[in-house]
Amino acid sequence: xxxxxxxxxxxTVYLYFQLxxxxxxxFPALFDITAAGHLLAxxxxxxxxxxxxxxxxxxxxxxxxxxxxxxxxxxxxxxxIDREFCHVYLYEIKGSL
Numbered sequence: 300x301x302x303x304x305x306x307x308x309x310x311t312v313y314l315y316f317q318l319x320x321x322x323x324x325x326f327p328a329l330f331d332i333t334a335a336g337h338l339l340a341x342x343x344x345x346x347x348x349x350x351x352x353x354x355x356x357x358x359x360x361x362x363x364x365x366x367x368x369x370x371x372x373x374x375x376x377x378x379x380i381d382r383e384f385c386h387v388y389l390y391e392i393k394g395s396l
Contacts, residue, residue: 300347364388
């Protein structure tokens, strides 16, 4: 599940990114999607909301998200190959966090 947090101000849309820890094994100290997590075979995209709460401390009802589609993603680097189907959801912040 991939979760993008966005905010609209006047005629500009802002996307929130997460800065990965420099201690991370994969892609350290790089910007990443707002929040994301891998689902187990028996889980639904709504189960991925635990990642949003763990990573951002936000409890957002799944029904308040906007489904943006499923994106196929594939990364090839020397240490591994990663193939995913990402269920992408958006959430627009109204007011302040």
